[in-house]
Amino acid sequence: MGQKNEVNPIWACRGFPAFPVVLAAMGDGNGDGEKNIITVVLCHMFSFNPPVLGIGVSPSRHSYALLDKSDDFSINVPGKELVEEVLFCGQKSGKDINKFEECGFTYTKGKKIKSPVLPECMVNLECKKVNKIDAGDHTWFLGEVVHAEMENGIDRTRALMYWSGEFRVIGDIIRRR
Amino acid sequence: MGQKNEVNPIWACRGFPAFPVVLAAMGDGNGDGEKNIITVVLCHMFSFNPPVLGIGVSPSRHSYALLDKSDDFSINVPGKELVEEVLFCGQKSGKDINKFEECGFTYTKGKKIKSPVLPECMVNLECKKVNKIDAGDHTWFLGEVVHAEMENGIDRTRALMYWSGEFRVIGDIIRRR
Numbered sequence: 001m002g003q004k005n006e007v008n009p010i011w012a013c014r015g016f017p018a019f020p021v022v023l024a025a026m027g028d029g030n031g032d033g034e035k036n037i038i039t040v041v042l043c044h045m046f047s048f049n050p051p052v053l054g055i056g057v058s059p060s061r062h063s064y065a066l067l068d069k070s071d072d073f074s075i076n077v078p079g080k081e082l083v084e085e086v087l088f089c090g091q092k093s094g095k096d097i098n099k100f101e102e103c104g105f106t107y108t109k110g111k112k113i114k115s116p117v118l119p120e121c122m123v124n125l126e127c128k129k130v131n132k133i134d135a136g137d138h139t140w141f142l143g144e145v146v147h148a149e150m151e152n153g154i155d156r157t158r159a160l161m162y163w164s165g166e167f168r169v170i171g172d173i174i175r176r177r
Numbered sequence: 178m179g180q181k182n183e184v185n186p187i188w189a190c191r192g193f194p195a196f197p198v199v200l201a202a203m204g205d206g207n208g209d210g211e212k213n214i215i216t217v218v219l220c221h222m223f224s225f226n227p228p229v230l231g232i233g234v235s236p237s238r239h240s241y242a243l244l245d246k247s248d249d250f251s252i253n254v255p256g257k258e259l260v261e262e263v264l265f266c267g268q269k270s271g272k273d274i275n276k277f278e279e280c281g282f283t284y285t286k287g288k289k290i291k292s293p294v295l296p297e298c299m300v301n302l303e304c305k306k307v308n309k310i311d312a313g314d315h316t317w318f319l320g321e322v323v324h325a326e327m328e329n330g331i332d333r334t335r336a337l338m339y340w341s342g343e344f345r346v347i348g349d350i351i352r353r354r
Contacts, residue, residue: 002299002328009322012228015254015300017336018347019221020193044196044221046233047313051189054312056223077192083352122179123192133310135231135319136224142312145186151179156340159194161347163333170195170338171348175260 014164019043021086021162024055026066026073026115035107035116037099038063039090041162042138043075051145053127056138062095067141072113072128075143076121079158083167085120086160112147122159124149191341196220198263198339201232203243203250203292212284212293214276215240216267218339219315220252228322230304233315239272244318249290249305252320253298256335260344262297263337289324299336301326 007014021041028034042056053075057064067073078086085103092099100107100116110117110126117124127143161168184191198218205211219233230252234241244250255263262280269276277284277293287294287303294301304320338345 002330004296004301004326004328007325007327009228009302009325010226011327012230012300012302012322012325013222013225015302015325015327015331016197016222017254017333017338019196042221042223044219044233045190045193046219046310046317047315048190049187050313051186052313053189056221077194080351087352087354119181123189124181125186125189125192131310131312133223133308135308136227136229138224140223145189148184148186148189148192149181150184150188150192151181153179154192156194157348160351161194165354166350167352167354168350169348171334171346173343173345174257174337175264175344177264177342177344 016163018161018163018168020077021160023076023078023086023089023118023121024073025076025118026063026070028066029070029114034066035100036063036066036094037089039086046142052130052142053125053145054140054142056135056140058138062093064139070115072115072126073141073143074110074113074115074117075125075127076118077123078121078160080160080169082120083160110147122151122154193340195338195340195345197254198337200253200255200263200266200295200298201250202253202295203240203247205243206247206291211243212277213240213243213271214266216263223319229307229319230302230322231317231319233312233317235315239270241316247292249292249303250318250320251287251290251292251294252302252304253295254300255298255337257337257346259297260337287324299328299331
């Protein structure tokens with residue numbers, strides 16, 4: 001084991017390798033009103049059965065107000081070929097532009113939710129909001145997965161990951177359970 | 178984009194590539210009482226400032242009762258050389274064995290918490306409990322990081338990841354932000 005140094009707790013996040021980065025899409029709760037897409041790296045499974053996913057979004061973001069109003073949202077897992085779109089949707093605000101048009105995403109309604117899904121992504125998870133948690137500088141919205149679609153024979157090594165300024169894919173399997 | 182199929186929402190988790198896997202360590206709240214280590218893949222940063230981390234643990238686990246009693250816990254990021262210990266701490270119960278002894282982890286008190294930390298890991302994050310969230314089959318404990326130690330010149334490509342039965346490391350950088 002290497003020599004350790006104390007670091008400022010604010011830098012605690014730097015100690016993690018990478019997390020899956022996803023595109024969350026949501027409407028304003030009406031189905032036909034405003035829609036937006038936001039890049040989210042604060043995303044995890046919260047429960048397997050029932051299947052519950054959570055996303056953490058800063059209240060300063062344009063998507064926050066939409067998520068707050070909406071009963072649902074979608075989580076879409078992008079492949080590495082979408083890295084420029086993922087970067088774009090993380091850096092630009094939906095207040096100023098239409099990210100569906102700018103990124104060339106096919107606008108597609110969810111099957112069981114009013115929010116859109118992104119068919120260009122490898123996985124589309126339709127979530128109904130079940131909880132909202134204020135966790136500090138990010139608020140987490142939890143949603144139960146009510147409909148899920150995945151690419152046939154999904155190749156997880158194509159999925160995009162992100163942390164600390166670096167987009168990556170996952171590497172070698174070193175052990176199976 | 179590949180052809181998609183509807184899948185059972187319960188399988189939604191299979192659509193993610195991998196998440197960092199960590200070792201959480203906790204006591205029974207007294208500092209000198211029972212201690213345990215549990216392997217956790219449900220772990221994420223919840224907030225950057227203040228720095229808040231969360232871990233999801235099933236109420237059926239021995240560690241759950243300890244976490245529930247304790248005011249704090251540690252999150253420790255293992256390198257890939259600890260893959261067997263990580264597997265062991267995920268499969269065995271602290272009810273039956275002493276995981277510190279079995280795994281050869283040096284028992285080490287936290288600097289700012291009563292729970293132990295694991296010096297053999299690349300990163301040690303000492304957390305004070307700030308929230309508890311029932312999310313379905315897992316309960317999430319959120320903790321503010323009050324003390325952090327990291328290996329000098331930390332190499333994130335050594336950190337262990339896990340999902341769907343596969344231990345991995347992260348792969349290539351495909352884009353910097």
